[in-house]
Amino acid sequence: xxxxxxxxxxxxxxxxxxxxxxxxxxxxxxxxxxxxxxxxxxxxxxxxxxxxxxxxxxxxxxxxxxxxxxxxxxxxxxxxxxxxxxxxxxxxxxxxxxxxxxxxxxxxxxxxxxxxxxxxxxxxxxxxxxxxxxxxxxxxxxxxxxxxxxxxxxxxxxxxxxxxxxxxxxxxxxxxxxxxxxxxxxxxxxxxxxxxxxxxxxxxxxxxxxxxxxxxxxxxxxxxxxxxx
Ligand code: HEC
Ligand code: HEC
Numbered sequence: 001x002x003x004x005x006x007x008x009x010x011x012x013x014x015x016x017x018x019x020x021x022x023x024x025x026x027x028x029x030x031x032x033x034x035x036x037x038x039x040x041x042x043x044x045x046x047x048x049x050x051x052x053x054x055x056x057x058x059x060x061x062x063x064x065x066x067x068x069x070x071x072x073x074x075x076x077x078x079x080x081x082x083x084x085x086x087x088x089x090x091x092x093x094x095x096x097x098x099x100x101x102x103x104x105x106x107x108x109x110x111x112x113x114x115x116x117x118x119x120x121x122x123x124x125x126x127x128x129x130x131x132x133x134x135x136x137x138x139x140x141x142x143x144x145x146x147x148x149x150x151x152x153x154x155x156x157x158x159x160x161x162x163x164x165x166x167x168x169x170x171x172x173x174x175x176x177x178x179x180x181x182x183x184x185x186x187x188x189x190x191x192x193x194x195x196x197x198x199x200x201x202x203x204x205x206x207x208x209x210x211x212x213x214x215x216x217x218x219x220x221x222x223x224x225x226x227x228x229x
Contacts, residue, residue: 029081029105029112037110042102044110051216052117054135060097067118077115085111136224139217144207151228158204159196161228170197184225188218 038053039045045055049062070080088107091097102110140146148157159169167179172195177183186193189211191204213221 029108031113031116034109034111034113037102037106038113042110044101047097050114050118052120063114064119071119080115081111084114136220139221140224143213145221148204158199161225163229165226171195172197181222184222185218188213188221189215
């Protein structure tokens with residue numbers, strides 16, 4: 001990983017020094033389009049981990065890690081885009097990354113997406129994180145939340161998510177709390193921390209253990225719950 005990041009930094013310095021990459025500067029890449037291509041046609045996600053794309057490939061370097069330093073140091077996005085676009089055209093020979101997985105406008109789109117969203121925590125800027133409602137909905141199904149929490153107000157094994165956000169929740173410890181972001185996040189990260197009155201501890205944790213859902217996914221679920229008005 002360290003070596004790969006070094007490779008990246010060397011390439012970035014070349015780009016900055018020459019003012020343009022070997023393939024010419026990226027023109028008008030569309031990050032939203034690039035996000036769709038990243039896991040689909042371009043297959044980048046099959047080899048690279050990128051948090052925003054929710055990909056977990058390990059054949060190539062983790063792209064969040066690869067670009068964390070340049071992001072932290074506020075390199076221009078256009079410079080990073082050029083590095084990614086050049087990487088798509090000219091991967092290290094024999095490295096296993098095929099050249100030109102996407103070309104032309106599509107390569108520009110993927111480059112714009114990776115530059116914007118690698119190591120990004122900016123929900124406004126990065127389209128994937130911003131549309132996390134979709135991601136939360138997917139997690140609601142894939143993690144099995146829907147087996148115990150309805151969206152239509154009906155009672156199931158657990159309380160419904162409809163109207164939950166912002167409501168007052170009575171707990172078994174006698175306290176009443178507001179179901180704000182923190183409460184919901186805690187309820188997912190550590191389900192038995194607070195137990196809703198009328199329910200038993202240990203039910204949710206029979207499926208969702210403490211710490212099982214990573215924090216970024218829990219946040220996506222909170223965003224999803226917020227939308228269930
Ligand atoms: C079949 C596996 C594979 C696929 C598919 C793939 N890569 Fe790679 N990628 C690698 C490997 C292996 C490396 C490390 C060797 C190198 O730097 O050329 C790499 C390196 C990179 C780097 C440099 C990272 C660094 O730390 O310097 C970037 C950026 C990158 N890939 C982006 C992409 C993008 C964008 C796509 C989709 C268009 C993609 N890759 C598709 C395997 C892959
Ligand atoms: C096996 C059933 C079950 C599963 C699966 C389950 N839960 Fe729960 N959940 C419960 C029960 C029962 C409660 C109420 C008791 C408590 O507070 O722990 C609860 C409480 C909650 C609360 C607090 C609700 C309130 O009204 O204050 C949230 C938020 C929550 N669950 C989210 C989730 C999410 C997100 C998932 C999926 C990752 C999930 N749960 C999976 C059973 C489940």
